[in-house]
Amino acid sequence: MTSASHSAAPNAVGYQHQTWWALVELLRSGVHRPDAAITMELHDDIAWEEQGSPTQLLQVKHHQRTHRGLTDTSTDVWRTLKVWMDGALPGDPSGPELVLVTTQPAATGTAVAALRPDTLDEGVALSRLQGVASDSSSEQTKKAREQFLALSPSERRTFVSRIRVLDGSPRIENVPALVRTHLRWALPTGHEELFLAMVWRWWDEQALAMLQGRLRSVDVGTAQAAIADIRDQFTSGRLPTLVELTDLDVNTVAAEYRTHTFVQQMQWVAYPPRNLQKAIVDYYRAYTQTVRWLDEDLIGVAELTKFEAELVDEWEREFDWMLDTLEDDADDAAKQEAGKQMLRQLLTQTGISVRARYNEPFFARGKRHVLADAGRIGWHPDFESRIQDLLRVAA
Secondary structure, eight states, rough: OOOGOOOOOOHHHHHHHHHHHHHOOOOOOGGTTTTTEEEEESSSSEEEEEETTEEEEEEOOOSOOOOOOOOTOOHHHHEEEEEEESSSSTTTTOEEEEEEEESOOOOOTTTHHTGGGGGHHHHHHHHHHHHHHOOOSSSTTTTHHHHHSOOOHHHHHHHHHTTEEEOOOOOOGGHHHHHHHHHTOOOOOOHHHHHHHHHHHHHHHHHHHHHTTSSOEEEHHHHHHHHHHHHTTTTTTTOOOOOOOOGHHHHHHHHTTTHHHHHHHHHHHHHHHHHHHHHHHHHHHHHHHHHHHHHHTOOHHHHHHHHHHHHHHHHHHHHHHHHSOTTTOOHHHHHHHHHHHHHHHTOOOOOOBBTTTTTOOHHHHHHHHHHHHSSSOOTTHHHHHHHHHHHHHHO
């Protein structure tokens, strides 16, 4: 077992906090930066950029509950200063603002306290940092202190003038509440937690894409549009998709449902195996999503019943037409082909939707399979008698 002193948990929590804090930054500062974008692990832990150039770099530090204040001798402070001295051109007066976001409170009378926006005194901060850089004997901060002292007096003054410290910031367990506060304008009444979960899901996808290098940044406009779109899914004409294809292990789902009646129905018309597997996934998503919508009180039984009735009515028209076009002496191969063609045709039709602005194709396809599983509709001309045979065998 890993000892507490060597546990990776604090680092893991720190990385997660950094990811979550980027969303806080986007929500609370984005309104004042309409043309900006936020990045992760590109220019710094988190950064704001405009037209591809960084305007603010943020180092984000998370500590487990502790009463110790942040002091000028802290390794966090000098490690952060070294990162910025290495990559942020410390003597450039036009360089990006440098922000240390830390859950620790700054100790009274320190340089870090003098760099808070509300108690700003750059002269005091510079003097105290120079004193610590000269007087400290810490081996852990030695290289950073030497690098700081190697800057010219003008460069040190410019460097410190660009630094701000946001101390005592919320710890990771308090960040969701902070996000909720920033999104209070968008919370759909009665569905607040589901809405927030969908926002977090969206953000986790964006953050992962940035960390993997698949996405450079998330601009403010894109974020505002994405959150507004999630909010709109709770309006009367729309519904949220709660079961995403990427959430599923397709092979596991296919194996679990391969003996269901709707699968038998598709096999009776020799539906291609690969498409049959996709049909099982559609069935699972539609069935599971229906249950979740009902649980979340996003839709009523009457509305779903009406939608199913419309699907059945559409099927009846196509089924009767198929029967009418078959020869009286049609063999099973002809019946099988006719059923396959009808199934294919119906699964491509998206004219019927459960809500006017909810047009996810998988849902109508999946609900047709739900109806087929209940024996209310079928594809083979003789599906009703075949289902009865299945029931007798099962009995």
